Amino acid sequence: MAFMNAKTLIKLCDKCYWNPLTQTVIEDNHILVLTSSMTKLLAILIDHYDKPVSSVDIFFHIWDDYEKEFNPKSVRNLISNLRKRIPCLIINNYYGGRYVLKKYRDNVPNITDYVLEILDQAKNGVTISDPNLPDNPIIFVNEAFSELFGYTSEEVIGRNGRFLHGEDRDQISLKEIQKALQEERDITVTLRNYTKEGELIFNELTISPIFDKKTEKLKYFLGVQKNVTAIQKLIQQIKRML
Ligand SMILES: Cc1cc2nc3c(=O)[nH]c(=O)nc-3n(C[C@H](O)[C@H](O)[C@H](O)COP(=O)(O)O)c2cc1C
Structure with missing residues (x-):
């Protein structure tokens, strides 16, 4: 198993962490298996933690322009799959096709x-x-x-x-x-x-x-x-x- 330093882990949500060195998600102390597109998607959202990223930027981060023509639907589907795979993630979408991975809010413990x-x-x-x-x-x-x-x-x-x-x-x-x-x-x-x-x-x-x-x-x-x-x-x- 790849070397993990707890200090480098980024908390995504309860019991769920991102290891930027290995580009993996650890949930309940296990590595969560993600497709390579999902991993790339998560990586760009984490890089822009709490800031909006446009659908186009996400698209070209995942697929090269010679590989596939830009299509916002592919991004939407991938976002929806990632939400299903990691339900505790807070990914908001805003008007104009922008997505934001929101900070985990420890300070409001009683509101789900x-x-x-x-x-x-x-x-x-x-x-x-x-x-x-x-x-x-x-x-x-x-x-x-x-x-x-x-x-x-x-x-x-x-x-x-x-x-x-x-x-x-x-x-x-x-x-x-x-x-x-x-x-x-x-x-x-x-x-x-x-x-x-x-x-x-x-x-x-x-x-x-x-x-x-x-x-x-x-x-x-x-x-x-x-x-x-x-x-x-x-x-x-x-x-x-x-
Ligand atoms: C949930 C909540 C949201 C509020 N939002 C606003 C707001 O958007 N704008 C505003 O001027 N006052 C807002 N208030 C009102 C003030 O917080 C405060 O109650 C009001 O100024 C009267 O109290 P005061 O005379 O002690 O200032 C809000 C109060 C609560 C409880």
């Missing part, structure tokens, strides 16, 4: 990878906060949230959601949110928020409490962020005209 993957594919921003930690910090954001506000998940996790309105606190809805959170009930409001670049976004925010099924105690808050900037601007324009 499967749920996280579904949330990651949602079109609206999704955030989860933990009200049992001081100042109710965000513990999860999906990809759509990062795209909308321009912050990576690392820049958001651990902060209270109020950083999105920053100094713009003269908003009646903020008091309504405070009250709803205290009373542990759903709320939908529209807030003025700002992207990392400082651009104004009208955010239709829905927050819902999530209770533990057994203890019935409040466990998380789920936030859904919808960009309603265009419609809000239209409403303001119409109001000015009347």
Whole structure:
């Protein structure tokens, strides 16, 4: 067996590691047999860990252009086979044929990878906060949230959601949110928020409490962020005209 140094292993998901020296996957201490195309696919995704890789780049990494003509379907099928072979991998696809191998999220132990993957594919921003930690910090954001506000998940996790309105606190809805959170009930409001670049976004925010099924105690808050900037601007324009 090839020499393995535990320090060189990259954790892909629970009990599943990538050995970059031998280009193999070790699952539960066994080498997982993959086809050579799957191995090449995994290698390029790991090289771009948490960053998007285009379908074309993946294709030409796996097949030479003289060997096969570019076809996004071949990449899609291979991705789907790899997902089936290693179900715990989080590979997201984005509009325009880009794929991202997401970081394994150790910090959200009670939410399964499967749920996280579904949330990651949602079109609206999704955030989860933990009200049992001081100042109710965000513990999860999906990809759509990062795209909308321009912050990576690392820049958001651990902060209270109020950083999105920053100094713009003269908003009646903020008091309504405070009250709803205290009373542990759903709320939908529209807030003025700002992207990392400082651009104004009208955010239709829905927050819902999530209770533990057994203890019935409040466990998380789920936030859904919808960009309603265009419609809000239209409403303001119409109001000015009347
Ligand atoms: C799950 C969740 C998501 C939130 N998302 C946002 C958000 O996108 N934008 C925002 O301005 N506030 C958001 N908030 C609201 C703030 O975190 C905070 O509750 C609000 O500013 C009122 O409290 P405060 O007066 O203590 O700041 C969110 C809250 C929760 C619980």
